[in-house]
Amino acid sequence: MKEALHSRTDAGEPLTLCSLRVGDGLYGIDTRLIREVLGTVTPRHVPLAPMYIAGVVPYHGEVLTTVCFRALLGLQLRVGANCVVVFDDERNEQRFGLIVDGVGGVIAVQSTALEANSSGLDPRSMELFDGSYKLPSGLLVRLDPRKLRPSHLAGCGLFATLRQERQGVQECGR
């Protein structure tokens, strides 16, 4: 149902995006696709999991798998607590969390103002990003949670070989 909403907004309706900060980048996700934003949470690391899996966190009596957006972008990992944005799918079967550095305010955009991904993007970014909006402060990259699901990431084959140093530099939360 939520995905149906998403496609309807593409037709030109005003859209509200929740802004997310990761590294120096600003990203946005349709607020209607977000189930909940958890405050600072330290995921429990899962050994042998793919690099983009940040770990698991307790969530309303369940165990929620979280995806590390920094790992997907190839950035150094942060040590310690992070923000977790929780997403559901239509049937609540693939609930997952996205670990970001911080969650900002809600930004209203016109869906028609969306610029498609540039062909110059690397294949991973092309897979992750869903276009961008030009804001006075810079670009806001739109994300589609469906492309961030662990099952999708495992299936697309672009992130299986992701290698990074687990011991990242400690960055202050902004």
Place this chain on the structure above:
Amino acid sequence: MVERWRPDKGKVEDLTKEFLAESQEGLERMELCLTELEKRPDDAELVAEVYRAVHTIKGTTGFLGFGRLERLSHAGESLLGALRDGKLAVTARQVDGLLQLMDGLRSILLLIESRGTEGQRSTDDDRALIELLAELKLEVGETSASPPPATQNQDAYQPVSSPDACVPVPLTALSMQDKTLRINVEVLNRLMNLVGDLVLTRNQILRCTPDAQNFPALARRLDSVTAELRESVMRARMQPVGHLFRKFPRMVRDLAKTCGRQIRIEFEGQETGLDKSLLEAVRDPLTHAVRNAADHGIEPPEERVKAGKPVEGLVRLRALHQSGSVIIEVIDDGAGISTSRVLAKAMELDLVTPEQAASMSQREALQLIFVAGFSTAIQVTNISGRGMGMDVVRSNVEKVGGSVEVESRVGVGTTVRMRVPLTLAIIPALVVESGGECFALPQNALVELVYVPRRDVEQAVERMGTTKFYRLREGLLPLVWLDRLLGIEQNQSAEQQDLYIAVVESEGRRFGLVVDGLKAPEEIVVKPLSAELREIGVFSGAAVLGDGTLALILDVAATGARAGMRPAEEAGNIAGVQLAPPDTPRIELESSMVIYETGKHGPVKDRNLEQRAMPLSAVERIESVPLSAIEYAGGRPVLQYRGELIPLEDEGEVLSERIPHVGTATDHVANHDGETATVLICLRPEAQRTRRVGLVVRSVLDVSAGTLLAANATVCDEQLALVKERVTTLHRGFAQQADGPLNAVLREVA
């Protein structure tokens, strides 16, 4: 015109749901009785039971306005009435007709459940069946319902021409019944009382401050009520496995008929309890396994005769409890699975290379039948063995945290063994630490714990090739460092640390899991992991610990497999790594004893300390119990333990030494707050059941084997053994069991 009274819609819906659940139960009984009736056509009680089931359905249908169901059940009731009154004799044709009636009734019930109506399409017409039942009523019973002898029915043994001939009975169709559970009102009352206790305790806790004098007592009370409540809910959810088994006689009967076999089905352990949700989860895998046993396992009669076997094949379903799990076995005395043909097929399908196939043990080769698509291919090429669905069997059993294995001997038969946990929800586990992270180790896989101080590590750990071993009593125990296996980085090298070895065993793999530290044992609530994390293979779930952190639950069998551990019977073949003599495969476990210290009356207590032992297999848990939690009934110490009142045996008078004067209950709590006693929670087999008793000891010393000393009445009239060069008295209570575990120990040690 008189208008027919109709109850309101909501009430009808409730009544319909109740009617569906009851009718489906009735049809289950009917199915069982009809398959029995074929064997015992003269049993009037069976006919009466079938009559009652159909009569009950008919009686309610009129009220609920299900005309189609009413007409069909009426036709069946007429025939059954004639059979019950002795006007007709039961014949095979009539049993067939009644089974068709049952299928017809069941399909209408399913329609009502799914659509709310009985169905009006042309395919939903029952005229043919009603005519058949009327025709059967006019027949004079001449032939017996028992199947004719093989020699008179050669046509039945012709190969099945159509692949659809062996159509499975839709066992999974009983959805309304699956969603409901009958609970004794007594159990509900008990639950309600416990909830009342829980609310009361909560109110008291809310009113008091953490430093209040009665806070520890309230916390203990909360603990006790919670444990009791949990136990009661789990018991309420337990259903006998027999509920599942009773669907199979009909299925096996139909398969036998269509596939030209003669098959007898037997049950064992039907009373074994299993959580309701797990019972549903194993329904499909069990159906696959039974169908395969009947369809592919049991040979055609002529082949059985040639092989010198009875014409009638046997499929046996067996259920039993085993160390926190329920084992369900499907055993057939059929042709067995030829491993050479399985391997040939696996090579043909590029699943294994010829080199791998050559090095595979029989056990490994047999596991190939669980690979998806493998078994179907076997069936197509008519290799004797298991048919399609074994991959489904395995994946379904694994979904609920179970495992499945197969054993087979060509010409003798096959056993498919499913192991499922007693409950999905809560399991006892030991929390261990490795690489700074916590992991939960299920207690049912834990055999014992070994601590090796840092100074002894070099001597205690031996190396053979790339594998390290610890010498544990009779044999070498392969060691697996958990942090290395999981790729967790360590700041300190293993040689610089004390060794904590958790000796674990699962699916025939026994090894020592080396961890950095042991934390408290906990009862953990199992939470499933997402599919991506399950795929890693070594974690069966996660749990929130008492301190609020998350721990991953280790799948011991998968951990062993990942570390390259092989099942014991295969490991025994590896040169130099023989864990136990080949003729006594279980000697190591059976001969392990818990060694403890206790004291007896004497002028100087400390000089009268005595080393005693009892079989490890008899000890369920070792608990540190606050003295204030020990109560007295009839002058004897008792302990409220997990919803059960267990007697305590203070054989060394440890309690009487620490609690010399028993005053009022309040004095007792106040005087001994903070002090604890070590209690071995033991299982003592008695005439009818296993009884739990608590043995109060001074301290637990070790787990070890020993050498039995010859009886010498002049020294002592108890059974003595030498354990680590110290005289040890074997616990009399367990030594007296004629077939008890200690006698097994004694024989082995002797």
